Amino acid sequence: MDSKVTNTEAAPVVFRLADLASPYKLRLEQLGVDSPNVHSTRLKEQLLARIPELESHKKGRYVLLAFKADIGPVLHEASQYSNALHLSKAANILRKEMLQHKTKFSSELKDGFGEEAIPPALLQFVCSIEHGVDIKSHLMHGIAKSDLAIAQLLQFNCYSKRREGLTTQIHSKDRETPFAVYVGLKMYAKTRKRELIDKFHEHGLSISYDRVLEISGKLGETVIKQYDEEDVVCPTVLRKGLFTTAAVDNIDHNPTATTASTSFHDKSISMFQRPSKENREQRVSLKITDSRTRKVPEFPEHYTNIAPAYFKKNPTPASVDEVSLPESSLFQRILRAEFEWLEKVQDTTDVDDESNITWSAHANQNRTSECETSITSLLPLLRDQAHSVATIKHAMKKVREAVAFLNPGQTPVLEADQPLYVMAK
The missing domain is CATH 1.10.10 (Arc Repressor Mutant, subunit A)
Incomplete structure (x- = not known):
């Protein structure tokens, strides 16, 4: 039988x-x-x-x-076989949604974009594994950063067909999640080490080193193209219609490590803006192209080429238009708050844990709603040193062009240390 x-x-x-x-x-x-x-x-x-x-x-x-x-x-074996069937069905459902869900890295890593790059079913599945399947656990924990990271890595490493014989699989750009892009770009910015980035890529934690160079080249090409179209070197993070100031100084980098191969002594121009509650308008964000460039093109010549200049004995000051300043009521409200703090400090005799008499505590507590975090941007570095008349004149010209583009009618304001201030004046 x-x-x-x-x-x-x-x-x-x-x-x-x-x-x-x-x-x-x-x-x-x-x-x-x-x-x-x-x-x-x-x-x-x-x-x-x-x-x-x-x-x-x-x-x-x-x-x-x-x-x-x-x-x-x-x-017992039948129950285990039934669980295996349930897992297989769940994996098949999630895999179909993961392959159908397609997103591409555009130009920036925004808050909330991580959830858009993965299917909702995959994110809920990962949350259920980490925190539990009951409703109370989901309401208590919500969506943690670890949930988003794990779900994005699963989406990033999902293949429609796995190629045999390859030690490292080629990831699809249609399922390139922000977490993998961020890890690759962050390591490149901090270390510039190909071996480290490729090792993370081999384990499915990051994009490859070649992809990092491709994204960097595309971003640089897009930025240079925008500078040419606008005919002014002005980073996109700066907004229009805001009071803008600038600062010029030398920037030095002389590494002491034995493996360091380069150093520089260049000039930097920084731009600062004071945003208000009324002006929250953002400029058009960059959109990278589909080109395969891996090298950033040259900057416009009107920015990198510094024309010769020299001092005159009796220079004639340039004409200045009417200065546009914020409303005086804003300064009055801020000054009133400062004097109230001074009076409080003067009248305070007993100091306890709740007394905010230090300047740091006062500044942190009495920030008005009209004042927001300043916007700061560093313009591309110039190879020439700042201690020359030609360089200072060139910096003043570029600052004037940027201010006229961002906030027409405003008088340019340039800040510098004492030696540079003497030449600029």
Whole structure:
């Protein structure tokens, strides 16, 4: 009598009655019975009568025979098989949504863009694994950064077809999540080490080093193209219609590490803006192109080429337009708050933990709603040192062009240390 074993010899033995009838008929023919007629139900009754430890169970249109001692292990294996089926179905559902959900890195990593780059079902599945499937756990924990990171890595490492023979698979740009892009760009900005970035990429945690160079080249190409179109070097983070000031100074980088190969002594121009509650308008964000460039193009010549200049004995001051200043009421409200703090400090005799008499505590507590965090941007560095008339004149010209582009009608304001201030004045 043959039998079908579900797993190994040590596994529970389960017979299917339909599979027993056919070999039983063949055995009767071997024993000399002429054209035996095997009735499955009668065969089952004879087996149960002759083997008391055997039990009959019906599953659909099939009849299964199993020993009483094997019923428990059989049920246990069936439950595990059922769980495996549920996991397989869940993985198939999520995989279909992951392959259909497509996003591409545009030009910036915005807050909230991580959720847009992954299917909602995948994010909820990861949250359920980390925090539990009940509603209370979801309401208590919400969506943590670890949930977004894990879900984005799963989406980033999802392949429609895996290529054999490759040690590192090629990731699809349609499923390039912000987390993988951020890790690659961050390591490149901090270390510039190809080996480190490729090692993270090999483990599915980051984009590749070649992809980092491609994104960097595309961003640089897009920025230079915008500078040419606007005919002024002005970073996109700066807004229009805001009071803008600038500062010029030398910037030095002389690394002392034994592995360092370069150093520089250049000139930097920084731009500062004071945003208000009324002006929250952003400039058009950059959109990278589909070109395969990996090298940033040259800056416009009107920015990098510094024309010769020299001092005159009696220079004539340039004409100045009317200065546009913020409303005087804003200064009055701020000054009133400062004097109230001074009076409070003067009248304070007993100091306790709740007394905000220090300047840092006062400044942190009395920030008015009209004042917001200043916008700061560093213009591209210039190779020439700042301690020259030509360089200072060039910086003043570029600042004037940027201010006229951002806030027309405003008088340019340039800040500098004492040696540079003397030349600029």
